[in-house]
Amino acid sequence: MSFTADELKRMYTTMVLIRKFELNTIEIFAERMKRGDFPGALHSSEGQEAIAVGVSSQLRRDDYVFSTYRGHGHAIAKGIPIEKVVAEVHGRATGASRGYGGSMHLFDTSINFMGGNGIVGAGLPLALGTGYAAVKRGTDQVTAVYFGDGGASQGAFHEAVNMAAIKKYPIIFICENNLYAATTHVSANCPIDDIGERAKAYGIPGPVIDGNNLIEVADTVGAAVARARTGDGPTLIECKTWRHRAHCMVIPEHRPGKDRKYWAGRDPIDHMRDYLISENIAAAAAIEQLEADAQQQLDAAVAYMQDSPLPDPAEVLEVVYAG
């Protein structure tokens, strides 16, 4: 995969924006919780930015994405404007889902971002539908669907991968294996070392890659997208990664120190920064500027959210049924 210097810098900036967004959101949520004002569940994707940005780098605006409850990065990388994401997680009327969805349910029809999901593995069967729709209409749109190591234990995973393989639907199944499903280690969820190995049972490719390496993610996803667009069917990609935080804000950190130490040296943003410098794509000062740009985008988005109204409860029943 060859990226221009500008593309690489843009991708780096997006990774940093996701990171800054996650840190800022946790800060605001923690502050509210301290006041006894529980603002809802929050699942930080901090540490998994390379997957979101690498996957989206290979997708067109009209390609479909189904996300998870750890999906802020997916949404930002696919292209939901950052202010709409910030406004949604804080329940504002100007949010991506007008305040009806929240952190786990970001949607944007204009870029075919088909929502996060509060149910583990539940995006996979839905992805069959957009995969089928593209085939039926004869477009070359692909569908990327994210799930975790826990999601791979759901029946929905097996039903969906099986059917997609039979029908050759243009779907990229992206497993973000961050090693823990809430507090359960992946070894208690999967009897083999690699979830990607399961692809064999369905006769499709199942590459297992370093999810913290943006270029490796982009390369692997790029090949899977090319395969899907030309009618050769789905691919299962397992991205090994690590979330920096516990499962969500209300579950205390429990993962052993040796795991955390191992992964602390494998941060995807650090990795990308080193890459930009070692490949002479950007010097340290230029990288600082990219980081400042990301900060500025986030600050503007937070200000936008703070100026935005809360939703009008009088309208709540209007969105349940279509006319």
Next chain:
Amino acid sequence: MPADTATMRKLKPIVAMNEALDTVMAEDDDVVLFGEDIGAYGGVWALSKGLQKKYGEARVFDTPLSECAIMGTCAGAAMAGLRPVIEIMYVDFMTIAMDPLVNQASKIRLMSGGAFDLAMTIIAPFGAGTCEAAQHSNSLEAWFLNTPGLKVVAPSTVYDTKGLLAAAIRDNNPVMYLWHKMLYDLEEEVPGGDWIVPLGEAAVRCEGDDITVVAYSLMMYRAMEAAAEFDGRISVEVIDPRTLHPFDLDTVLTSLRKTGRLLVVHESPTRCGVGADIVRRVCDAGFELLRQAPRVLGGKDSPIPFSKPLENAVIPQVADIRAAIEAMVQ
């Protein structure tokens, strides 16, 4: 072609459904149909007979035996703007498909702030009477009625079977379309051509002055049979809601202004059931119309047993309905 009463003919419900599908598929390329055995075979109930040949494998096709995947495909295709119709072979198998329906399809419109319309129809047969035992005999409509975001249709007559399905497929929401297996061999006269029966409109099946019986699907026929047995001694008005949500309360209230007595009959469980909610609605909107306590005659608090006398014992029979009416009108 509009309904043509000059060319009346006899029709079975499954053929009526097949005709409705044919009509909407001919006029809208976004309407697609899939499920287990739905392709070349034409469906185990013959729902899709001839349709794959006519509309092609891209629009009418088989799926693996994976109800969760079928429902997920349906919801995802609806999100992409298609108008999918699926068959779940028995409503009992909906348990496997509940997440993509109840957590996804019914909620995505709200969760997205109204951005997505999910125009999709799930066709599923329900009900006891065929001695297929506890996992092929359920009536699960109350589950779906307890799920905001869904509409629920339960036709009785062949005319309604066709007209309501055409309306369900054209509706822009997820619709559970439930037909009763015991009506499979029903044959009724219907016009030629096509028609629509709008969702949310009840039908008065017979007029009467003494008591209002609300019953849908198979139980409508049993209520009619019970009503006829009184031979004018008790004058029974039978109302068929046809659509359970949205529910046509006005037609029931209008009837109660005349009769003052309400009996609801259904075969799904009585506990937390369809009838309980109809009684609740009537009490909220027209308690003063009731001259005595309303009653619900529903399925017993039991899974459906196999052997015929056992099966009959847990589902309202004509004699049970007659006795309930008699007890109320004395």
